[in-house]
Amino acid sequence: MKDISKEHLVWMYTKMKMSRYFEERMEKAYMEGKQPVFNIGAGPVPGEMHLSNGQEPAAAGICVHLKKEDTVTAPHRPHHNAIAKEVDLKRMTAEIYGKKTGLGKGKGGHMHLFDPAVKFSCGGIVAAGIPHAVGAALAAKKLGEDWVAVAFIGEGAANAGAFHESLNLAALWKLPFIVVIEDNSWGISVPKSDSTCVPFNDVRAAAYGIKGYLVRDNDPFEMYRVSKEAVERARKGEGPSIIEIETYRFLGHFQGDPELYRDKEEVPTLRAKDPIERVKSHLIKEGMATEKEMDALDANIISEVDEAYEFAINSPLPAPEDALEDMFV
Amino acid sequence: MTDTKVQKLTGSKAMSLAIEQEMLKDDKIFVMGEDVGKYGGIFGSTTGLMDKFGPDRIMDTPISETGFIGAAIGAAAEGFRPIVELMFVDFHGVVMDQIYNHMAKITYMSGGNVKMPIVLMTGVGGGYSDAAQHSQTLYASFGHLPGMKVVAPTFPHDLKGMMTAAIRDDNPVVFMLHKTLQGLGWMDQIPASLGPVPEGDYIVPLNKAQVIKEGTDITIVAAQMMTVAAMNAVAGLEKAGINAEIIDLRSIKPIDKETIFKSVAKTKKLLIVDEDYLSYGYTAEVAALVASEAFYSLEAPIGRLAIPDVPIPYSSVLEKYVIPDANNIIAKAKEIMES
Ligand SMILES: Cc1ncc(C[n+]2csc(CCOP(=O)(O)OP(=O)(O)O)c2C)c(N)n1
Numbered sequence: 001m002k003d004i005s006k007e008h009l010v011w012m013y014t015k016m017k018m019s020r021y022f023e024e025r026m027e028k029a030y031m032e033g034k035q036p037v038f039n040i041g042a043g044p045v046p047g048e049m050h051l052s053n054g055q056e057p058a059a060a061g062i063c064v065h066l067k068k069e070d071t072v073t074a075p076h077r078p079h080h081n082a083i084a085k086e087v088d089l090k091r092m093t094a095e096i097y098g099k100k101t102g103l104g105k106g107k108g109g110h111m112h113l114f115d116p117a118v119k120f121s122c123g124g125i126v127a128a129g130i131p132h133a134v135g136a137a138l139a140a141k142k143l144g145e146d147w148v149a150v151a152f153i154g155e156g157a158a159n160a161g162a163f164h165e166s167l168n169l170a171a172l173w174k175l176p177f178i179v180v181i182e183d184n185s186w187g188i189s190v191p192k193s194d195s196t197c198v199p200f201n202d203v204r205a206a207a208y209g210i211k212g213y214l215v216r217d218n219d220p221f222e223m224y225r226v227s228k229e230a231v232e233r234a235r236k237g238e239g240p241s242i243i244e245i246e247t248y249r250f251l252g253h254f255q256g257d258p259e260l261y262r263d264k265e266e267v268p269t270l271r272a273k274d275p276i277e278r279v280k281s282h283l284i285k286e287g288m289a290t291e292k293e294m295d296a297l298d299a300n301i302i303s304e305v306d307e308a309y310e311f312a313i314n315s316p317l318p319a320p321e322d323a324l325e326d327m328f329v
Numbered sequence: 330m331t332d333t334k335v336q337k338l339t340g341s342k343a344m345s346l347a348i349e350q351e352m353l354k355d356d357k358i359f360v361m362g363e364d365v366g367k368y369g370g371i372f373g374s375t376t377g378l379m380d381k382f383g384p385d386r387i388m389d390t391p392i393s394e395t396g397f398i399g400a401a402i403g404a405a406a407e408g409f410r411p412i413v414e415l416m417f418v419d420f421h422g423v424v425m426d427q428i429y430n431h432m433a434k435i436t437y438m439s440g441g442n443v444k445m446p447i448v449l450m451t452g453v454g455g456g457y458s459d460a461a462q463h464s465q466t467l468y469a470s471f472g473h474l475p476g477m478k479v480v481a482p483t484f485p486h487d488l489k490g491m492m493t494a495a496i497r498d499d500n501p502v503v504f505m506l507h508k509t510l511q512g513l514g515w516m517d518q519i520p521a522s523l524g525p526v527p528e529g530d531y532i533v534p535l536n537k538a539q540v541i542k543e544g545t546d547i548t549i550v551a552a553q554m555m556t557v558a559a560m561n562a563v564a565g566l567e568k569a570g571i572n573a574e575i576i577d578l579r580s581i582k583p584i585d586k587e588t589i590f591k592s593v594a595k596t597k598k599l600l601i602v603d604e605d606y607l608s609y610g611y612t613a614e615v616a617a618l619v620a621s622e623a624f625y626s627l628e629a630p631i632g633r634l635a636i637p638d639v640p641i642p643y644s645s646v647l648e649k650y651v652i653p654d655a656n657n658i659i660a661k662a663k664e665i666m667e668s
Contacts, residue, residue: 039517041457046645048459098458098644109460109643124462125420126392159391160423187392189368195391256515261367320650323642 004224006288008064010297012220013279015063016056018301019080020276023051025309026079026096030255038256044097047109049255052080054218054248057275058182059084061223062150062243065231071119071136071149073129076111078122081152087115089304090311099315106318107326127153127160130179134166137175148176148234155244156187158201167240171208176234178241184249189261201244215245218275248273333529339512341373343485343526347492348375348412350530352382355410358496359386361397362414371416372452372511394424398449402432405447410496412448418467418505421451432501433476448495450504453481454554454604456652457509457516461640464648468552468603469610471503472582478535479582481505483556485524487579490533498535505581507553521557538585540592544574547598547662550589550615552578555602555653562655562662571662584614590623597628598665602653607635632665634658
């Protein structure tokens with residue numbers, strides 16, 4: 001692990017911690033107005049809510065190698081991806097609160113965040129973001145830029161037609177494209193083993209003649225390493241890659257999911273292997289940071305997230321008639 | 330139907346009961362879809378069926394939608410009677426070719442020689458901030474395309490009876506359940522989602538609307554949550570001296586025009602309320618039918634309320650603005666009465 005610089009490890013830790021704390025606050029914010037009787041449409045943050053607690057290494061481990069000009073598309077569970085791509089946190093939070101100051105002026109919501117300044121987007125239709133990233137990679141190639149495009153998806157999306165068509169195109173045109181499959185074992189209630197006969201999706205790379213990587217056990221360091229190689233290859237024009245990472249879903253598919261389909265033991269086992277703690281103890285053990293420095297870092301992260309929430313909470317709601325605006329430009 | 334026992338059920342229980350009763354009688358029926366197994370369907374339409382019928386007949390699918398909906402077509406042609414679920418109507422873009430070019434056309438293109446006894450069930454509707462890709466009804470998008478019966482029942486009684494009819498029908502039926510009418514524990518609990526349902530099997534025809542409140546002054550035509558909104562407007566309308574007749578469409582395709590014409594002949598006025606987009610929606614279809622075939626019944630211009638041709642926005646204030654509600658209905662009805 002000596003191959004990862006302190007700067008990069010601290011960056012990854014920061015994004016992972018920020019993402020986790022963001023989601024923990026969101027868990028509480030989401031429940032406001034939904035107690036004692038849960039009602040998905042009630043409270044300041046209504047609608048479906050898919051949180052990413054546990055899945056942080058997938059996002060931070062590759063985004064550490066990306067720059068502003070690189071494109072990222074994400075699915076319905078997008079907050080960790082957005083934070084790692086450095087989406088404007090205040091405006092993202094405001095969007096989730098449905099405020100006028102949000103990235104989409106309250107029109108998009110948590111599944112539909114668009115921040116063109118850092119080339120980030122996400123959407124609620126499974127697998128739909130994959131071809132968008134292929135298109136961004138095509139654009140980079142046409143422009144002669146060394147930009148790459150990364151599509152984040154869940155392992156369930158790897159069984160959708162859009163996945164296969166996109167990879168075939170990206171391979172055919174040798175595009176700077178990477179798909180990161182966040183394998184959290186579940187597509188809502190359906191386990192990966194009931195969705196495909198392929199135990200790990202890296203082997204599917206062979207079907208398109210591209211590179212496949214597998215990261216076991218949510219390992220942030222390994223995610224860093226394989227992503228570095230895949231991004232470098234893409235920038236050099238060596239074509240697309242599939243990266244699959246075995247990751248953890250600490251929470252339900254969505255908030256309010258009764259989770260009757262999974263073993264009660266699963267989550268505590270996963271939580272005991274918290275990837276954020278792994279990076280932190282590594283930093284301390286290797287003498288890259290002291291406990292005190294880490295505490296100070298945490299305090300900064302927490303206050304940045306808190307500020308974003310304050311901004312969102314204190315922002316005005318859109319006017320009802322704003323619903324009719326922004327149809328065409 | 331007369332001597333069968335009646336129980337109070339939610340919309341989702343009524344649906345799953347219909348599926349269960351038909352599956353017990355016909356082993357050619359099977360269910361496919363995402364999370365229809367242990368989960369019982371995201372909107373509860375297959376609750377308990379996995380325990381009763383096992384994974385051979387209640388099949389959880391991967392997110393391979395062109396695959397499994399296309400497979401329903403192939404299995405139907407072999408004599409099976411698949412019930413397929415694709416969670417939200419919004420997701421059908423992924424698999425539309427299988428639906429409108431194949432499922433809907435094969436019977437016709439084969440000169441009636443190939444049957445397509447498929448029920449395609451899906452959740453529709455907004456009102457709970459699920460935003461642009463999870464809140465549509467798309468009634469008209471399906472109603473527009475020939476070759477499919479499209480139903481959108483409101484009350485548990487009709488959800489059961491129309492599901493039974495859909496399963497027994499030898500043609501493709503798109504069965505739209507409204508999420509808010511399923512009586513789900515995690516949604517808004519509204520009285521309309523719980524209602525009397527006969528225990529035994531029975532059929533509600535796939536092509537009949539129902540007058541759910543008689544009145545003399547104006548006909549309000551609606552479906553699902555807009556029917557509920559119209560019922561919620563009744564008190565306000567009465568206060569304004571308007572005695573409305575309310576028709577619950579139940580069937581989007583075909584539209585039961587006789588029931589509508591009969592009502593308009595009595596009330597002379599018409600307001601159509603839709604949770605779908607305004608342009609080309611059923612508000613336009615019903616208005617066109619009345620204007621071309623029952624024009625001389627009318628004493629005032631026809632009123633239309635629907636989503637004003639924008640995607641459904643996320644923020645509650647915006648969403649409330651675009652989805653018609655009881656207040657919009659009262660205001661529009663007054664306008665028509667005064668015109
Ligand atoms: C085309 C389409 N089909 C189905 C859904 C419903 N749906 C939302 S998330 C999901 C499961 C996705 O699983 P996975 O890709 O593994 O991502 P995860 O939720 O585990 O992060 C499904 C079936 C959808 N949003 N879009």
